[in-house]
Amino acid sequence: xxxxxxxxxxxxxxxxxxxxxxxxxxxxxxxxxxxxxxxxxxxxxxxxxxxxxxxxxxxxxxxxxxxxxxxxxxxxxxxxxxxxxxxxxxxxxxxxxxxxxxxxxxxxxxxxxxxxxxxxxxxxxxxxxxxxxxxxxxxxxxxxxxxxxxxxxxxxxxxxxxxxxxxxxxxxxxxxxxxxxxxxxxxxxxxxxxxxxxxxxxxxxxxxxxxxxxxxxxxxxxxxxxxxxxxxxxxxxxxxxxxxxxxxxxxxxxxxx
Numbered sequence: 001x002x003x004x005x006x007x008x009x010x011x012x013x014x015x016x017x018x019x020x021x022x023x024x025x026x027x028x029x030x031x032x033x034x035x036x037x038x039x040x041x042x043x044x045x046x047x048x049x050x051x052x053x054x055x056x057x058x059x060x061x062x063x064x065x066x067x068x069x070x071x072x073x074x075x076x077x078x079x080x081x082x083x084x085x086x087x088x089x090x091x092x093x094x095x096x097x098x099x100x101x102x103x104x105x106x107x108x109x110x111x112x113x114x115x116x117x118x119x120x121x122x123x124x125x126x127x128x129x130x131x132x133x134x135x136x137x138x139x140x141x142x143x144x145x146x147x148x149x150x151x152x153x154x155x156x157x158x159x160x161x162x163x164x165x166x167x168x169x170x171x172x173x174x175x176x177x178x179x180x181x182x183x184x185x186x187x188x189x190x191x192x193x194x195x196x197x198x199x200x201x202x203x204x205x206x207x208x209x210x211x212x213x214x215x216x217x218x219x220x221x222x223x224x225x226x227x228x229x230x231x232x233x234x235x236x237x238x239x240x241x242x243x244x245x246x247x248x249x250x251x252x253x254x255x256x257x
Contacts, residue, residue, distance in 0.1 A: 001017060001032065002016075002017050002018055002026075002028050002029040002032050003015065003016065003017060003029060003032040003033050003035075003036050004017045004054070005036055005039075007045065007046070009194050009197060010045065010046065010047035010048060010194070010197030010198070010256070011046075011047070011048045011049075011050060011190070011193040011194055011197050012040050012043070012046040012048070012049050012050070013049075013050045013051075013052065014033065014036050014037075014040075014049060014050070014051050014052075015051075015052055015053065015054050016029065016033075016051070016052070016053045016054060016058070016059050017029075017054045018054075018063075019053075019054045019055030019056070019057070021060070021063055022053075022055070022056070022057035022059070022060035022103075022104065023053040023054060023055070023057050023058065023059045023060060023109070024059065024060040024061055024062060024063040024064075024109075025059070025061065025062055025063060025082065025083075025108060025109075026063045026066045027066065027072075027073055027078075027082060030081075030082035030083070030086065031082075033086055034085050034086065034089065037049070037086070037089040037090065037093060038089065040093065040095065041089075041092075041093050041094075041095075044256065044257075046095065047095060047096075047196070047197040047201045047256050048095060048096045048097075048098065048193045048194075048196045048197045049093065049095060049096070049097045049098070050097075050098045050099075050100050050189060050193050051097065051098070051099050051100065051112070051113075051116065052099075052100035052101075052102055052189075053101075053102055053103060053109075055103070056102075056103045056104075057102075057103040057104045057105075057109075058099075058100075058101040058102055058103050058104060058105040058109055058113060058125065059105055059106070059108070059109025059110075059112065059113075060104060060106045060107065060109055061106045061107025061108040061109045061110070061130060062078065062107060062108055064134075066078075079139050083108050083112075083139055083140040084140075086112060086140070087111075087112070087115045087140055087141040090112070090115050090116055091115060091208075091212055092212075093205075094202075094205025094206070094208060094209060095201060095204070095205055095208075096117050096118065096193075096196045096204055096208070097116045097117050097118075098116060098117065098118045098119070098120060098189065098192070098193055098196075099112070099113035099114075099116035099118070099119040099120070099121075100120055100121075100185075100186075100189045101113050101119060101120070101121035101122065101125045101127075101167070101176070102121075102122055102125065102185065103122065103124070103125050104125065104126050104128065105121075105125065105126070105127050105128070106127075106128040106130045107128070107129070107130040107131060107138075107140075108139060108140040110127045110128060110129060110130075110142070111129075111138060111139070111140035111141050111142035111145065111146070112140055113127070113176075114127075114141070114142070114145045114146060114149060114175065114176075115140070115141045115145055117208060118177045118192075119175075119176040119177055120176070120177055120178050120179075120180060120185075120188065120189050120192065121167035121170065121171075121176055121178075121179050121180070122167060122179070122180065122181075122182045122185045123166075123167050123168055123179045123180065123181055123182060124167070124182050125166075125167045125179075126164045126165060126166050126167065127164070127165045127167075127170050127175065127176075128162060128163075128164050128165070129142060129146070129158050129159045129162055129163075130162050131159070131162070132159065132160055132161065132162045133162045137159075138159050142159070143159070146158070146159065146175070148215070149173075149174055149175050150173045150174055150175050154173060166179075167179035198254060199254055200236065200238035200239070200241075200242065200252075200254045200256070201238070201254070201256035201257075202233065202236045202238060202256065202257065203233050203236065203238060203239070206229045206232060206233050209229060210222075210225055210226060210229050213225050236257060237255060237257040238252075238254045238255060238256065238257060241253060241254060241255070242254070
């Protein structure tokens with residue numbers, strides 16, 4: 001299997017599993033990730049998704065051997081059928097998705113990490129918009145997310161030059177949430193994911209939906225969205241549990257419903 005799945009305490013970890021090629025994507029891995037994300041979306045036991053890489057790298061992007069293979073998929077299919085669905089599934093999944101960047105994240109690998117809700121990286125990891133090195137443009141949502149995360153000028157420079165950005169610099173640029181020590185990386189990611197898994201999942205999912213819509217809406221439309229989604233959140237079991245726990249001065253026990 002080129003995508004491995006493990007579940008624990010409401011956290012589903014999806015591991016990109018082609019370490020011999022730095023977890024670069026081929027068609028099989030892309031389609032397996034599609035299926036895994038779809039399964040997470042409908043599994044009520046999954047309250048947080050973590051995406052990480054096996055071995056030394058997070059993901060080196062597209063496997064170029066597939067691109068030049070005369071029997072392989074065309075570029076339009078690689079972008080339209082492999083990567084675009086991954087980005088949309090991550091953004092439309094009404095549960096938190098964490099990118100645990102354990103090593104280099106280059107090309108589509110970098111942009112998949114940036115499309116996640118929260119990105120945590122080893123301090124030794126790095127992000128590279130490698131597309132210009134081979135005459136391509138950033139795909140996998142890179143031209144959408146990177147300028148919004150770090151601003152137009154810095155994003156353009158990184159996309160034009162393909163400059164490597166270390167994890168600590170990426171944190172300072174607001175490209176990612178946090179860079180952590182290599183030695184404590186896995187522990188910190190799991191602790192963070194398990195904390196989110198104990199929170200009101202429906203409320204977090206609706207928050208994500210509101211933020212997605214807010215990337216396009218004007219203020220008036222976004223206020224209307226907040227009204228609709230807040231009403232929906234107010235009808236959840238977790239809202240009632242949160243209110244009761246507050247009034248009873250006890251810790252909330254959320255069920256994700």
